[in-house]
Amino acid sequence: MTITGGTGTDEAAPVRDDSRRLVRGFLTGAVSGGTLAALVAGYVVGSGALFLAGLGPALAACVIVFVAGRPRRAREAAVVPVTALARIESVRAESSDTGDVPLRFVLTVAPDGAPAFRVETRLHVNLVDLAAYPPRCTVVVAYPPDRPWRAKIVESPGPEWTVRAADAAIDSAPESALVRRPSAQRDHAAVRFVGLLLGAAVVVVPLRGDLSDAFGSDGSGRPPASAGPSASGSSSTTSSSTTVTSSSMTGTVTVGPRQSLLDEGELRRAVASLTKGRGAGKTRAVTVVVQERLLSVVFAPDVDGVPRFDLDSLPYDRIPALVEQARTTLGAGTPAVWQLTAVRLTGPLTLRVTATGPHGTGTLDADAEGDITHRAPAG
Known part of the structure; x- marks a missing residue:
């Protein structure tokens, strides 16, 4: 049985995140920056109240994130993963100090009834099992249907999929069909970083005089000679x-x-x-x-x-x-x-x-x- 790969750029394209996640990322960064700044500044200037106050927003944010994320985690857990056959295009071993070797794979995934696409994934394999994953062999993968870049190799796929993998021959998908995490994720990282800087500035700027005194007016971390x-x-x-x-x-x-x-x-x-x-x-x-x-x-x-x-x-x-x-x-x-x-x-x-x-x-x-x-x- 031969499965022909296509570009799969339309069906495999990941769904971009909405603006609410950007807002949450900004608030997370702002709380993190404000908390770290309050802890450090409170210790430096000797303000126990500021030090303890820095812990409050962090604890509250952790509780809110945990509670607010429960519906999303429940939805993700309820999604039935897609199981499909995949061809190993390339495999590269990474350094390790243990008996399990981390392998980085590039796969062509051929889901039933949908165009094939490429994906990168990792798997820790024991030294004695390295020979089971040569290039151009067929393996079984599973991934969430809305996040195909999270495809993982199934090490024990069961009898039915084991037989299918043994009989299948999968054509390689073009390199342009490689799916990745949405670029919006990088946007989120930038937004979180901006929020972290602003949150820290809100705490540090009003205390810049006290901090300057604590570290020394010459910026060397030492008090002036006459002080x-x-x-x-x-x-x-x-x-x-x-x-x-x-x-x-x-x-x-x-x-x-x-x-x-x-x-x-x-x-x-x-x-x-x-x-x-x-x-x-x-x-x-x-x-x-x-x-x-x-x-x-x-x-x-x-x-x-x-x-x-x-x-x-x-x-x-x-x-x-x-x-x-x-x-x-x-x-x-x-x-x-x-x-x-x-x-x-x-x-x-x-x-x-x-x-x-x-x-x-x-x-x-x-x-x-x-x-x-x-x-x-x-x-």
């Missing part, structure tokens, strides 16, 4: 042995190679260097992380409901002993790297010390007074 923390929103100072970097949202202190934050009074001095110059109520933190020579603090934004604690409430005098117990009594082995994390989630302030060594990682939990409440040995 202090109150003028630029961030500062960095370096002494012979200690480096302090502070902004409205975060702060870090790195001590010299021959120092340790466990040295007497060193941790308290490091915290004081980050809180110096901050007004009342600005010394509260969300998280404090202490390592041998590095202190990291995430300061609490002015947003109700965010868990926080006062840095003065840390049991500084008890922390060296807690770290020493974690390193020596949890079975991590020697040498052991330690880290202390202070956080207040739903209840009171808690401290967790982790010690990692050649025998694994152990943890030690303590309360706000520095009294041990739980141990988890390594291994």
Whole structure:
């Protein structure tokens, strides 16, 4: 049985998308751009309200898209795919690090009662099955009738189609009969990109002054030489042995190679260097992380409901002993790297010390007074 291919340009032409999809694409881009800009700008300028507000439109858009897309997904699922025979015009293997090789096919599809057309498709084939897909052989494909560019090779077509494929000989369709995704899809990408830029501009433009201050007026990301923390929103100072970097949202202190934050009074001095110059109520933190020579603090934004604690409430005098117990009594082995994390989630302030060594990682939990409440040995 020989099936002759035609151009198929009329019957196989895909249906172009309507203007409503362009509008949805623009709105999707605008929401994405506005959300990303709000998250980044809120973090940079230290506005917790702006940061959290950026999440609202994104969550709402996800819910709306999911709910609005249910009828379309139901319609697409209800469409009975067209099954047809196809001739492999060419096959090209792509690189892969696994036993399944991605193959890119160019097929001539010959549906029953309709002109043939060409289509490109991909299929992941195991190495042992590569010989089953040589050029000019006949395979079975399935595709939605209104989206023929989504044709896929059916690996197990069933007895009837297997017999038909074995007996059929399909003539090649001309290269001009190749069907592709509608060009409107590329238009949608351009519209989404424009919406993303406009959405980001709506958020960034009103805050350009604050962002300029946060990154430095010379555009280098560093504050001007004469500006202090109150003028630029961030500062960095370096002494012979200690480096302090502070902004409205975060702060870090790195001590010299021959120092340790466990040295007497060193941790308290490091915290004081980050809180110096901050007004009342600005010394509260969300998280404090202490390592041998590095202190990291995430300061609490002015947003109700965010868990926080006062840095003065840390049991500084008890922390060296807690770290020493974690390193020596949890079975991590020697040498052991330690880290202390202070956080207040739903209840009171808690401290967790982790010690990692050649025998694994152990943890030690303590309360706000520095009294041990739980141990988890390594291994």
